[in-house]
Amino acid sequence: MRPMATVLVVGLALSGLTARAVLGQSASAIDKSYMGTWKANVAKSTYSPGPGPKESTRIHEDRGNGFVLVTTDTVGPQGQKGHGGYVYKPDGKQYPQAGMNQTVAQTIALNAVDPYTVTFVLYVNGQQIGTGKRTLNKDGKTMIIEQKATNAQGQPTSSTVLWEKQ
Numbered sequence: 001m002r003p004m005a006t007v008l009v010v011g012l013a014l015s016g017l018t019a020r021a022v023l024g025q026s027a028s029a030i031d032k033s034y035m036g037t038w039k040a041n042v043a044k045s046t047y048s049p050g051p052g053p054k055e056s057t058r059i060h061e062d063r064g065n066g067f068v069l070v071t072t073d074t075v076g077p078q079g080q081k082g083h084g085g086y087v088y089k090p091d092g093k094q095y096p097q098a099g100m101n102q103t104v105a106q107t108i109a110l111n112a113v114d115p116y117t118v119t120f121v122l123y124v125n126g127q128q129i130g131t132g133k134r135t136l137n138k139d140g141k142t143m144i145i146e147q148k149a150t151n152a153q154g155q156p157t158s159s160t161v162l163w164e165k166q
Helices: 002-023
Strands: 036-040 046-048 055-064 067-075 081-088 091-099 106-114 117-124 127-136 142-150 156-165
Antiparallel strands (some): 036 156, 046 156, 081 091, 091 106, 142 156
16 A cells, blocks of 8 residues: 555646646746837738827847846827837736836836737726737737727827737
């Protein structure tokens, strides 16, 4: 009986280690092809209500320990320039966002679903105002960011933006 008990204990210990390795995967397990410079293909994107920006660029930088820095530059429909950024870890915690002429406290919380998919929740002054999903194509050349939110006037907004790696 003793050898069978030893096999059972060793088997349970190994399965526990395997479960921890799978379930406890680091949030930094997002695919590395996500890092780099991305430009919005505005013609293949949708914005409701429109119009969308004339152009938009995102730069994603690996900052180590699972943290990512995202900086954005946009040119709005009337030519106004925008710049913003945030540092986050896809762990479900809220991280502050900063932008030009920002008058409210904005945060974003992101969760890694798998190496190619991240879901996010947007907050303004502590209240949830939107949700979205970022999906990186497995070829690492395109990504789609879908978002549904409520604007400052209380109106629903949505966008599906096709991003192309530069």
